[in-house]
Amino acid sequence: MTSDHLSNTFAALADPTRRAILAKLASGEASVTQLAEPFEMSMPAISKHLKVLERAGLIARGREAQWRPCRLEPAPLKQVAGWVEHYRQFWEQSFDRLEDYLRELKTNESRNHESRFKERKNAGKQRKK
Amino acid sequence: MTSDHLSNTFAALADPTRRAILAKLASGEASVTQLAEPFEMSMPAISKHLKVLERAGLIARGREAQWRPCRLEPAPLKQVAGWVEHYRQFWEQSFDRLEDYLRELKTNESRNHESRFKERKNAGKQRKK
DNA sequence: ACCGTATTAAACCTTTTGGTTAAGTAACCG
DNA sequence: CGGTTACTTAACCAAAAGGTTTAATACGGT
Numbered sequence: 439m440t441s442d443h444l445s446n447t448f449a450a451l452a453d454p455t456r457r458a459i460l461a462k463l464a465s466g467e468a469s470v471t472q473l474a475e476p477f478e479m480s481m482p483a484i485s486k487h488l489k490v491l492e493r494a495g496l497i498a499r500g501r502e503a504q505w506r507p508c509r510l511e512p513a514p515l516k517q518v519a520g521w522v523e524h525y526r527q528f529w530e531q532s533f534d535r536l537e538d539y540l541r542e543l544k545t546n547e548s549r550n551h552e553s554r555f556k557e558r559k560n561a562g563k564q565r566k567k
Numbered sequence: 568m569t570s571d572h573l574s575n576t577f578a579a580l581a582d583p584t585r586r587a588i589l590a591k592l593a594s595g596e597a598s599v600t601q602l603a604e605p606f607e608m609s610m611p612a613i614s615k616h617l618k619v620l621e622r623a624g625l626i627a628r629g630r631e632a633q634w635r636p637c638r639l640e641p642a643p644l645k646q647v648a649g650w651v652e653h654y655r656q657f658w659e660q661s662f663d664r665l666e667d668y669l670r671e672l673k674t675n676e677s678r679n680h681e682s683r684f685k686e687r688k689n690a691g692k693q694r695k696k
Numbered sequence: 697a698c699c700g701t702a703t704t705a706a707a708c709c710t711t712t713t714g715g716t717t718a719a720g721t722a723a724c725c726g
Numbered sequence: 727c728g729g730t731t732a733c734t735t736a737a738c739c740a741a742a743a744g745g746t747t748t749a750a751t752a753c754g755g756t
Contacts, residue, residue: 444583448577449578452574454574455575466734470703471702471703481704483745483746504702505659505753512596515658519655525641526595598732600732600733609715611715615714619713633733634723635731645745
């Protein structure tokens with residue numbers, strides 16, 4: 439357990455069963471048995487998945503007689519959204535960048551082609567600890 | 568190797584070293600040595616991290632003499648953003664939902680209380696509280 | 697007090713992950 | 727050519743992940 443919140447969240451989301459559980463919880467609370475129903479998996483396996491989701495803060499569990507109702511806790515998802523938002527420019531500008539690339543091809547196709555990495559060679563050589 | 572694209576993406580993101588690599592690539596292409604520089608980790612370890620990122624489609628690698636320049640590939644990040652967007656309502660409406668809950672408590676506290684779990688089994692049991 | 701239902705815990709197994717060191721490949725450079 | 731630089735592959739290891747089966751716990755109904 440990384441004790442790094444975002445890593446725990448991503449790790450919890452890196453499993454289709456757990457994401458399906460979250461999707462189901464998006465339409466309301468559910469008991470463990472209800473959540474387990476779509477899967478061909480033993481109950482303890484589901485129980486473990488729920489524990490992973492709980493440790494990541496993605497769900498909270500209550501007590502209701504012998505049932506343990508689960509509900510979605512959106513805070514870590516908000517954090518994920520915030521993290522990925524930093525990269526939005528990269529997919530929104532990708533078409534522009536394709537255009538840039540095509541334009542560069544056109545203007546450079548006869549010149550010799552020494553574009554992007556030549557300054558890095560020198561930098562690497564200078565650095566010598 | 569899940570062959571599930573989104574799972575691979577989340578798994579790749581569930582490591583602080585790999586996220587730091589992506590952050591660095593956000594400011595431009597970089598060689599493996601440059602990417603490795605901030606970490607107290609062997610080169611093969613970095614190489615493995617890059618392979619994970621590459622298999623997830625989060626980076627692409629070129630060839631430039633003896634360097635292997637890496638660049639960010641935003642498509643999977645876009646997919647993540649799309650996935651998490653489905654849950655936006657849950658963190659934006661959380662205050663409203665608290666209000667809903669309080670209102671529900673007020674109006675339901677004398678009626679019998681079969682709201683959330685009634686479809687499960689026998690609704691006739693009375694909750695004590 | 698007992699039985700059934702819901703759920704978790706324990707013990708175990710296999711595969712994956714994340715790191716290591718040591719060796720291999722590939723390109724440049726003098 | 728031979729050496730240096732940049733990087734990957736191989737072999738190995740410990741720990742974590744994801745599943746199993748069996749057993750334990752908690753509660754409600756009769």
